[in-house]
Amino acid sequence: xxKNESEKQTEEKIFDAAMAVFxxxxxxxxxxxxxxxRAGINKALLHYYFRSKDHLFDAVFExxxxxxxxxxxxxxxxxxxxEEKIKAYYEEHISFFEKNPRLPNFxxxxxxxxxxxxxxxxxxxxxxxxxxxxxxxxxxxLAEYNIGKEDWPQLMITIISLTVFPFAAxxxxxxxxxxxxxxxxxxxxxxxxxxxASDFVMNSLKNRKKI
Amino acid sequence: xxKNESEKQTEEKIFDAAMAVFxxxxxxxxxxxxxxxRAGINKALLHYYFRSKDHLFDAVFExxxxxxxxxxxxxxxxxxxxEEKIKAYYEEHISFFEKNPRLPNFxxxxxxxxxxxxxxxxxxxxxxxxxxxxxxxxxxxLAEYNIGKEDWPQLMITIISLTVFPFAAxxxxxxxxxxxxxxxxxxxxxxxxxxxASDFVMNSLKNRKKI
DNA sequence: GTCTATAGAAGGATAGAC
DNA sequence: GTCTATCCTTCTATAGAC
Numbered sequence: 238x239x240k241n242e243s244e245k246q247t248e249e250k251i252f253d254a255a256m257a258v259f260x261x262x263x264x265x266x267x268x269x270x271x272x273x274x275r276a277g278i279n280k281a282l283l284h285y286y287f288r289s290k291d292h293l294f295d296a297v298f299e300x301x302x303x304x305x306x307x308x309x310x311x312x313x314x315x316x317x318x319x320e321e322k323i324k325a326y327y328e329e330h331i332s333f334f335e336k337n338p339r340l341p342n343f344x345x346x347x348x349x350x351x352x353x354x355x356x357x358x359x360x361x362x363x364x365x366x367x368x369x370x371x372x373x374x375x376x377x378x379l380a381e382y383n384i385g386k387e388d389w390p391q392l393m394i395t396i397i398s399l400t401v402f403p404f405a406a407x408x409x410x411x412x413x414x415x416x417x418x419x420x421x422x423x424x425x426x427x428x429x430x431x432x433x434a435s436d437f438v439m440n441s442l443k444n445r446k447k448i
Numbered sequence: 449x450x451k452n453e454s455e456k457q458t459e460e461k462i463f464d465a466a467m468a469v470f471x472x473x474x475x476x477x478x479x480x481x482x483x484x485x486r487a488g489i490n491k492a493l494l495h496y497y498f499r500s501k502d503h504l505f506d507a508v509f510e511x512x513x514x515x516x517x518x519x520x521x522x523x524x525x526x527x528x529x530x531e532e533k534i535k536a537y538y539e540e541h542i543s544f545f546e547k548n549p550r551l552p553n554f555x556x557x558x559x560x561x562x563x564x565x566x567x568x569x570x571x572x573x574x575x576x577x578x579x580x581x582x583x584x585x586x587x588x589x590l591a592e593y594n595i596g597k598e599d600w601p602q603l604m605i606t607i608i609s610l611t612v613f614p615f616a617a618x619x620x621x622x623x624x625x626x627x628x629x630x631x632x633x634x635x636x637x638x639x640x641x642x643x644x645a646s647d648f649v650m651n652s653l654k655n656r657k658k659i
Numbered sequence: 660g661t662c663t664a665t666a667g668a669a670g671g672a673t674a675g676a677c
Numbered sequence: 678g679t680c681t682a683t684c685c686t687t688c689t690a691t692a693g694a695c
Contacts, residue, residue: 247660247661262561263474263476263557263561265474265476265477266476266561268687268688268689269688269689269690270688270689278661278662279661279662279663280662280689280690281661281662281663281690281691281692282660282661282662283690284689284690284691285660285661286660288690289689289690290688290689290690339560342556342557342560345553345556345557345616345617345620346474346553346556346557346560346561348617348619348620349550349553349557349616349619350473350474350477352619355619355620355623356623359620359623364624364627364628365627365628365629368628386630387630387632388644389628390621390624390625390628390630390632390637391637391640391641391644394613394614394621395610395644395645395648397613398609398610398613398614399606399609401613401617402605402608402609402612402613402616403605403609405556405560405613405616406556406559406605406612408559408560408563408566409556409559409566409570410601410605412566412567412570413575413601414601416575416576417575417576417579417601418576419597419598419601421598421601426601426602429602430602433599433602433606434606436656437606437652437656438652440651440652440653440655440656441648441649441651441652441655442651443655444651444652444654444655445647445648445651458678458679479669479670479671480670480671480672481670481671489679489680490679490680490681491670491671491672491680492672492673492674492679492680492681493678493679493680494671495671495672495673496678496679497678499672500671500672501670501671501672
């Protein structure tokens, strides 16, 4: 599917509209008509450029899966002390999701409904490589925290949980925050979370050290 | 919708089948035909008992929302020291989700796709009451950990994240565990997590204390 | 490349017999 | 209460003109 410059304009409009609609409605509820409308073109053109709803979805899904993981990998692959990485991660990850609030749910629920999509697209993500780089660059610090190779997956999932879950469950959290009558809204909650989460993780690791 | 005993048999079969199918496929992808097949009855009967796909879904959704939250509330409303609650929570919550692995995703994604469903059904969940009970029973301990009223939502979301997110993202985690070539499978991972998570939380709180 | 018109299939819902 | 048959709408996908 090589495209020349004149095609790009339309193809991009379609892609962007599809991204918005799929993320908002999910694959099954998304309508080709709505994507066409938002792109400002005709329904038939969608098929001209992307052949089918499935193909269009796959294109969007792959892109967004990449967005999701490269954000995480970027920080942890970098060349900082572990505590710096934690701080940078929460700062950047939460800021990123503030601009892409539906992304966590989109990825997780589409995978849950259709795990084959993951298998098709996930080969590029080099998770073992991430672990090796972090172990090489921060292994000594982590050893002081009593995090060995077999605790690494637990720690990573823990770190990620603290940002991804609140966005995935944001509609519930919004209701809860109202319900307890604090003036905090969701955005403030997530902003405060940048420091709360990184303190929480580092406090735990530093205490673990002394066991 | 009061029902006599003879109705109950069939109505329950339908409800159980619907629960399974909705959780597996999501509202939009679920088919009335498949629900009927699994219940071992005819499609028309679904409408006789539940009027429409929407009504049937609402019944299932309300039940499952209750299951989800009562599990959390049960532990934290109880009468134990906070550290005991944490341990009991991770033990019970993870065991529960091992039997209901699709529940977290089901709740979160259906709410994300259709937040009105939440508004309709969420009024029963007394979140402020939960906070007040915990504050009353464990307030002193939490004060020692430097958790005041405004940190309470952050702490609760943190605690819950650590169990709910891994189940919601389980298909991704399964791939990651394979990828790093550890012999751990997802079930073992979650079993180990019962103690990892409670240690992680308590280590953090106890260190926070000394700041 | 872009549009209009329409084919064709799927799926929720109901009518009506038993 | 339960079934068969069928209606009717919705939506993806394509044919064909410009």
